[in-house]
Amino acid sequence: MTKKTTIYDIAKNLNITAATVSRALNNNPKISSATRELVLKTAKALNYEQNRLALALKSGKSHNVGVIVPRIDSSFFGSVIRGIEEEFNPHGYHVIICQTHEDENRENENIDTLLNAQVDGILISTSNTKIDPFNRILKKNIPLVFFDRSKTMNGVSSVTINDFKGGYKATKHLIDQGCTRIAHFSGDRSIEIFNERFLGYKQALLDNGIDFKHEYVIQTKSTLEDGRKAAQLLLEMKNPPNAIFSSSDFTALGAIQEIKAQGLKIPEDICVSGFANEPFTKFMELSITSVDQSPLEMGKIAAKVLLEQVNNSNSVMKIEKRVVLEPELIIRKSSLKTQESNTNLKKLSF
Amino acid sequence: MTKKTTIYDIAKNLNITAATVSRALNNNPKISSATRELVLKTAKALNYEQNRLALALKSGKSHNVGVIVPRIDSSFFGSVIRGIEEEFNPHGYHVIICQTHEDENRENENIDTLLNAQVDGILISTSNTKIDPFNRILKKNIPLVFFDRSKTMNGVSSVTINDFKGGYKATKHLIDQGCTRIAHFSGDRSIEIFNERFLGYKQALLDNGIDFKHEYVIQTKSTLEDGRKAAQLLLEMKNPPNAIFSSSDFTALGAIQEIKAQGLKIPEDICVSGFANEPFTKFMELSITSVDQSPLEMGKIAAKVLLEQVNNSNSVMKIEKRVVLEPELIIRKSSLKTQESNTNLKKLSF
DNA sequence: CTGTTAGCGCATTCAC
DNA sequence: GTGAATGCGCTAACAG
Numbered sequence: 001m002t003k004k005t006t007i008y009d010i011a012k013n014l015n016i017t018a019a020t021v022s023r024a025l026n027n028n029p030k031i032s033s034a035t036r037e038l039v040l041k042t043a044k045a046l047n048y049e050q051n052r053l054a055l056a057l058k059s060g061k062s063h064n065v066g067v068i069v070p071r072i073d074s075s076f077f078g079s080v081i082r083g084i085e086e087e088f089n090p091h092g093y094h095v096i097i098c099q100t101h102e103d104e105n106r107e108n109e110n111i112d113t114l115l116n117a118q119v120d121g122i123l124i125s126t127s128n129t130k131i132d133p134f135n136r137i138l139k140k141n142i143p144l145v146f147f148d149r150s151k152t153m154n155g156v157s158s159v160t161i162n163d164f165k166g167g168y169k170a171t172k173h174l175i176d177q178g179c180t181r182i183a184h185f186s187g188d189r190s191i192e193i194f195n196e197r198f199l200g201y202k203q204a205l206l207d208n209g210i211d212f213k214h215e216y217v218i219q220t221k222s223t224l225e226d227g228r229k230a231a232q233l234l235l236e237m238k239n240p241p242n243a244i245f246s247s248s249d250f251t252a253l254g255a256i257q258e259i260k261a262q263g264l265k266i267p268e269d270i271c272v273s274g275f276a277n278e279p280f281t282k283f284m285e286l287s288i289t290s291v292d293q294s295p296l297e298m299g300k301i302a303a304k305v306l307l308e309q310v311n312n313s314n315s316v317m318k319i320e321k322r323v324v325l326e327p328e329l330i331i332r333k334s335s336l337k338t339q340e341s342n343t344n345l346k347k348l349s350f
Numbered sequence: 351m352t353k354k355t356t357i358y359d360i361a362k363n364l365n366i367t368a369a370t371v372s373r374a375l376n377n378n379p380k381i382s383s384a385t386r387e388l389v390l391k392t393a394k395a396l397n398y399e400q401n402r403l404a405l406a407l408k409s410g411k412s413h414n415v416g417v418i419v420p421r422i423d424s425s426f427f428g429s430v431i432r433g434i435e436e437e438f439n440p441h442g443y444h445v446i447i448c449q450t451h452e453d454e455n456r457e458n459e460n461i462d463t464l465l466n467a468q469v470d471g472i473l474i475s476t477s478n479t480k481i482d483p484f485n486r487i488l489k490k491n492i493p494l495v496f497f498d499r500s501k502t503m504n505g506v507s508s509v510t511i512n513d514f515k516g517g518y519k520a521t522k523h524l525i526d527q528g529c530t531r532i533a534h535f536s537g538d539r540s541i542e543i544f545n546e547r548f549l550g551y552k553q554a555l556l557d558n559g560i561d562f563k564h565e566y567v568i569q570t571k572s573t574l575e576d577g578r579k580a581a582q583l584l585l586e587m588k589n590p591p592n593a594i595f596s597s598s599d600f601t602a603l604g605a606i607q608e609i610k611a612q613g614l615k616i617p618e619d620i621c622v623s624g625f626a627n628e629p630f631t632k633f634m635e636l637s638i639t640s641v642d643q644s645p646l647e648m649g650k651i652a653a654k655v656l657l658e659q660v661n662n663s664n665s666v667m668k669i670e671k672r673v674v675l676e677p678e679l680i681i682r683k684s685s686l687k688t689q690e691s692n693t694n695l696k697k698l699s700f
Numbered sequence: 701c702t703g704t705t706a707g708c709g710c711a712t713t714c715a716c
Numbered sequence: 717g718t719g720a721a722t723g724c725g726c727t728a729a730c731a732g
Contacts, residue, residue, distance in 0.1 A: 004490070006725055017703050022727060030701060053412060053468045054725035057403045057708050064414075064446070064467075073432040073646075078423035085422065085449055094446045094467055096414070099435055117414075117444055118403045140354070253633060280630035283603060296423075356709055367719050372711055380717060404709035407724050 005046045013042050025050070056118065065306065066114035068098045068107060068124040075278050076295050077125070080147065083299020084123060091307060093120070102127045115140060121306045125149040129190070143309035147302040148293075149193055157309070157321040159302040163193045166291040166327035167200025170245045170273040173289070173329055175208050177271050177337045179243035183216040183234050185227065185255070187247045197247045197275060216241055220251045227254020235262055242270055243335070249274035249281050249290055256286065256334065271335040287332035294325055301325075355396045363392050375400070406468065415656065416464035418448045418457060418474040425628050426645050427475070430497065433649020434473060441657060443470070452477045465490060471656045475499045479540070493659035497652040498643075499543055507659070507671040509652040513543045516641040516677035517550025520595045520623040523639070523679055525558050527621050527687045529593035533566040533584050535577065535601045547597045547625060566591055570601045577604020585612055592620055593685070599624035599631050599640055606636065606684065621685040637682035644675055651675075 007021040014021075016035065023031050024039035056062040067084055069077045085095045096119065098110035104127060111133050114122055121143040128134075131151060137144050138155065146158040174182050184201045187194035198217070205212050218233060220226040227250060234240050235258070246252035252274030259270055266272060266286060274281055277292035301323055309319050357371040364371075366385065373381050374389035406412040417434055419427045435445045446469065448460035454477060461483050464472055471493040478484075481501055487494050488505065496508040524532050534551045537544035548567070555562050568583060570576040577600060584590050585608070596602035602624030609620055616622060616636060623639040624631060631638035655671050662669065 004725095008725080018725085019704080019727075020702055022725095023702085026727085032701060035701085049462075049466055051407075051468060051725055052466045053403065053407045054708090055727080057401075057407045057710095057724085058726050058728090060708075062403060071432060072422075072435065073425070073428035075423070075425075078428040081447070082421060082423040082449065085447060089448070092463070094448075094463070096444045096446050097431070097435060098439070098444075099432065112399075113442070113444070116399055116402045118401060280633045283630045283634065285635050354709095357711095358709080368709085369711075369720080370718055372709095373718085376711080382717060385717080401709055404724090405711080407708090407726090408710050408712090410724075 004051070005048045006051070007048070010039065010042050010046055010048055013046065014038055060118070061120050062118045063092055064094045064096055064117065064119045065121045065123065065310070066096045066098060066110075066117070066119040068100060068110050068114070068122065068126075070102045070125065070127055071099050072097060076148075076276055076293065079295035080125075080299035080302070083296040083301075084303045085299075087300045087303030088307070093307075093310075100127050104128050104130075108133045111137060115142070121145070121310045123147060123302055123306055126151060127191075143306055145302050145306045145309070147298055149191065155318040155320050157305045157319065157323075159298055159305060159323040159325070160193075161293045161298070161325040161327045163196035163327070164200040164203070166275065166293075166329075167197035167245065167247075168204045169200075169327065169329040170275065170289070170291055171201045171204035172208070173331060174243040174245060174271050174273060174335060175204065175210065177243070177267070177335060179241075179271050180210060181213075181216070181239065181241040182210070182243040182245060183218070183241040185218055185220045185230055185244065185246035185248065185251045187220065187222060189219070194247055201245055220246075220248070222248040222250045224250055224254035224257070227251030227256075228258040229254075231255035231258035235259070235264075244270065244272045246272065246274050249276050249278040249288065252288055252290070252334075253280070253284075256288070267333065267335050267337050271337065273329075273335050277330055282330070282332065286334055289332045289335040290330050292328040292330050294328070298325060354401070355398045356401070357398070360389065360392050360396055360398055363396065364388055410468070411470050412468045413442055414444045414446055414467065414469045415471045415473065415660070416446045416448060416460075416467070416469040418450060418460050418464070418472065418476075420452045420475065420477055421449050422447060426498075426626055426643065429645035430475075430649035430652070433646040433651075434653045435649075437650045437653030438657070443657075443660075450477050454478050454480070458483045461487060465492070471495070471660045473497060473652055473656055476501060477541075493656055495652050495656045495659070497648055499541060505668040505670050507655045507669065507673075509648055509655060509673040509675070510543075511643045511648070511675040511677045513546035513677070514550040514553070516625065516643075516679075517547035517595065517597075518554045519550075519677065519679040520625065520639070520641055521551045521554035522558070523681060524593040524595060524621050524623060524685060525554065525560065527593070527617070527685060529591075529621050530560060531563075531566070531589065531591040532560070532593040532595060533568070533591035535568055535570045535580055535594065535596035535598065535605070537570065537572060537597045539569070544597055551595055570596075570598070572598040572600045574600055574604035574607070577601030577606075578608040579604075581605035581608035585609070585614075594620065594622045596622065596624050599626050599628040599638065602638055602640075602684075603630070603634075606638070617683065617685050617687050621687065623679075623685050627680055632680075632682065636684055639682045639685040640680050642678040642680050644678070648675060 007018045011018045011021045024036045100107040123145050125148045150158040150160050186198045189195040218230040220230050273289040275291045277290040281288035281290045305321050357368045361368045361371045374386045450457040473495050475498045494506050500508040500510050536548045539545040568580040570580050625641045627640040627642035631640045659669050
């Protein structure tokens with residue numbers, strides 16, 4: 001409740017000037033250790049605390065970074081943000097979070113308010129179709145890093161996983177299990193990550209001499225409900241698939257429920273793999289094969305990359321890093337047919 | 351890259367003074383609509399954007415609020431934070447997040463850095479045993495709101511759920527299922543929420559003429575592993591329980607796995623209820639009964655309460671609200687024994 | 701080693 | 717209606 005104490009207060013108290021106090025507080029080498037001690041002591045006595053806002057205005061650095069994600073209450077983004085926060089915290093940066101709910105307009109608004117707030121950098125997993133908003137950021141010379149959902153722009157770094165490879169690995173695994181008719185649940189393929197997973201799927205089929213069938217690819221939203229519906233469609237076919245690679249763990253689960261409801265067995269009749277390694281996939285009695293995206297690591301790396309740029313933002317040099325993480329296939333019961341494969345299971349650090 | 355344009359730039363451009371520009375931009379009534387138009391036009395032309403930092407320093411309000419949680423990558427806290435962000439965003443506030451990892455020291459550090467950053471308010475789910483850090487906040491006259499893990503302090507608002515009632519409801523339900531020997535997995539009971547759940551459990555037993563047995567209460571960490579171990583202990587008893595109320599969904603799941611592994615049936619032999627309504631509890635084939643804490647709503651309400659105080663922070667009046675949310679028991683297969691109860695199931699909006 | 705001066709960008713009080 | 721002056725709290729350039 002008492003008025004905040006400033007460096008002027010402690011200066012007055014010591015009959016010196018505010019500049020000296022500032023220097024003492026900042027360990028400026030050219031200050032007598034005598035006065036430094038004095039300053040530090042009375043600073044403590046007066047309960048002084050630096051006003052980072054004033055410093056920010058003066059220096060032009062707020063020591064805040066903005067993070068923009070579709071939503072925060074998902075296992076994946078929660079973990080990424082955790083990684084980001086843990087990386088920035090020790091460096092004295094605060095993390096501001098914004099949600100877009102996949103809405104382009106809200107994303108643009110968030111970018112604007114973050115810029116107004118003078119953040120020192122922005123990390124984003126974008127839902128944007130345009131690149132104009134990002135050019136606005138770059139024009140202001142504030143560092144930008146994409147993660148997971150990226151955009152290819154000159155001078156902009158990104159941290160993603162190799163979604164193509166993720167799709168490829170999962171599909172290849174299903175083929176290795178002896179599956180020959182492999183369906184795919186795809187997300188919105190105008191979003192690059194979903195398209196990449198789809199392409200990986202397609203390539204794996206091609207490389208193994210399996211014909212790509214258009215009717216085996218179903219576009220779904222990432223919900224149980226859509227998974228059930230899609231599975232219904234598949235099971236109604238004359239020649240239904242004997243495996244499903246889903247771009248989402250939720251649709252995979254929905255499909256599993258539907259398949260079981262129709263009296264078919266997993267993995268005997270149909271093998272299923274999801275994507276994202278949601279926590280529930282390993283908790284199920286019928287645990288679900290999925291592709292892990294190491295979100296925590298992704299967050300930490302994205303933070304490191306941004307930090308590097310923030311620290312060099314005065315320099316003319318542009319850093320452009322494109323970090324691509326390796327997806328890890330986690331094989332579980334939903335796709336493990338044979339007993340011999342079961343031995344592999346343990347090797348695969350299940 | 352171009353230098354940021356300030357109100358001075360647009361003033362110079364119009365041969366007026368910065369004060370006038372400021373007034374025009376802020377819709378000050380005593381400004382000619384002519385110059386206002388002019389200002390607005392050239393502001394747009396020059397791509398002017400307000401520097402919230404300068405405003406913050408001037409006004410003493412940063413328009414940032416801090417949120418401190420044990421961790422962000424959990425379903426519960428993720429949802430709470432989502433609610434908080436969604437409530438603050440439309441009001442022009444940014445949300446800064448900090449994690450403590452249940453470490454008291456880190457929590458104190460986070461409080462300090464948030465205060466330095468001049469946040470306008472703090473929301474916290476505390477891991478602190480002391481109240482001194484919170485007094486530091488109050489002394490600075492900055493509003494504080496507890497959520498979920500609260501502390502009772504004069505003049506401080508809180509938003510929690512009735513954990514006692516949650517524990518009571520779950521236990522009562524197990525009793526209604528005909529269970530007579532009911533064990534309890536308790537978290538660290540020096541944390542109030544866990545103690546309350548425990549007390550609710552105890553009271554339900556008492557109210558229904560069931561003896562409380564000390565050996566049926568096992569303290570666990572919120573992990574699958576601890577759940578398995580605890581279940582082992584129970585099953586080794588001469589007179590093992592026929593129901594478990596767990597303070598955590600994770601220990602509940604661990605217990606379920608162990609119980610099944612030992613060849614017992616759920617819910618026939620042992621009924622199980624968890625707590626928190628983690629997403630996986632409803633996804634399991636054997637879905638798990640749990641207590642929902644409406645985290646999204648909790649976040650929104652906490653934000654509203656804080657917002658109210660932030661807006662009145664100049665007034666002398668202290669607002670102290672204690673919002674207690676009603677926990678909702680979600681009955682699922684892990685505790686539903688009888689067919690007749692199965693009818694209830696639908697009524698209970700399963 | 702320390703004091704003086706100035707400015708970061710804005711809003712606001714007091715004049716006119 | 718508008719201008720001039722001031723200060724929010726801090727740091728940095730320039731003196732000495």
